[in-house]
Amino acid sequence: MTQKLIKFSNHLYYLTPSHVTDRPVLGAIVGKKHVLMVDGGNSPNHVELFLRELEKQGVKPPSLVLLTHWHWDHIFGLSELSIPIIAQNKTIEKIKYLSGLSWDLASLNYRVQTDEEISFCADMMKKEYGESIEQIQVVHPTIGFNKELYLDLGDLSCRIEHVGGDHAEDSTIIYIEEERFMFLGDSTSCDIYAKKRKYTAGKLIPLMNRLEEYEAEWYLHSHTDAPITRQQFIQENQECRAIMNSIHKLGRDFLSIEQEVQSVFGRELTEDDKELLRYFLNGYEA
Numbered sequence: 416m417t418q419k420l421i422k423f424s425n426h427l428y429y430l431t432p433s434h435v436t437d438r439p440v441l442g443a444i445v446g447k448k449h450v451l452m453v454d455g456g457n458s459p460n461h462v463e464l465f466l467r468e469l470e471k472q473g474v475k476p477p478s479l480v481l482l483t484h485w486h487w488d489h490i491f492g493l494s495e496l497s498i499p500i501i502a503q504n505k506t507i508e509k510i511k512y513l514s515g516l517s518w519d520l521a522s523l524n525y526r527v528q529t530d531e532e533i534s535f536c537a538d539m540m541k542k543e544y545g546e547s548i549e550q551i552q553v554v555h556p557t558i559g560f561n562k563e564l565y566l567d568l569g570d571l572s573c574r575i576e577h578v579g580g581d582h583a584e585d586s587t588i589i590y591i592e593e594e595r596f597m598f599l600g601d602s603t604s605c606d607i608y609a610k611k612r613k614y615t616a617g618k619l620i621p622l623m624n625r626l627e628e629y630e631a632e633w634y635l636h637s638h639t640d641a642p643i644t645r646q647q648f649i650q651e652n653q654e655c656r657a658i659m660n661s662i663h664k665l666g667r668d669f670l671s672i673e674q675e676v677q678s679v680f681g682r683e684l685t686e687d688d689k690e691l692l693r694y695f696l697n698g699y700e701a
């Protein structure tokens with residue numbers, strides 16, 4: 416699957432993700448004075464592709480980069496950049512830890528065996544880097560923040576907020592006011608580092624409520640090809656709320672929950688819905 420640079424508006428560009436080596440979306444938020452890049456990519460090659468595509472479309476190169484969370488696919492391309500890196504304080508702590516690890520194949524495999532790393536990420540790293548996995552460089556961020564940060568890129572206002580969630584406790588979103596557009600990072604994804612992938616009501620409900628409070632018309636998740644509308648976002652959240660309600664009421668009984676959720680949705684559940692339901696049950700059991 417080829418990645419493409421999409422021009423969403425004069426102020427917003429993003430490179431589509433790749434599921435082949437788990438490359439997330441890379442964004443460019445273009446103000447009069449600054450271009451803010453969203454996320455640092457999964458490798459120098461990934462960032463190089465992004466910079467090249469921006470240049471082709473006549474967009475100024477990024478002058479700042481913001482990280483949405485610490486996961487490898489969002490930070491391993493930072494060595495390709497020489498601009499200030501902005502990150503939430505917990506993201507910085509995690510990155511400092513990662514920079515102390517050895518990034519050769521044997522060490523990576525050992526971390527998978529000892530459950531420090533998951534095979535999904537290790538396999539994707541091997542695919543992205545091939546023979547050159549030892550060249551991975553982990554770069555420390557320049558600027559830290561705790562809860563919120565406001566950036567004026569030149570007639571373009573960005574609100575950056577640490578929101579947390581099941582996927583990563585440092586998850587951060589960025590909202591571009593004039594465009595009513597939000598980069599979600601992976602914040603709304605499940606916990607992939609748990610023994611069984613899971614969502615918990617305790618983390619997801621406050622997260623969804625907070626994200627809906629923004630007046631965003633568009634929400635872009637890091638591993639999807641296109642933003643979804645506010646209406647779609649709210650509908651998906653409502654479906655998650657319905658699943659959580661049923662589990663709260665019916666406990667672990669998959670079939671009864673499935674039946675009840677089906678009647679709320681007004682349709683048969685797809686395989687994706689059933690997977691989602693299992694993640695919620697995993698979170699409930701945990």
Ligand SMILES: [Zn+2]
Binds near residue numbers: 484486582583601
């Ligand atoms: Zn992630």
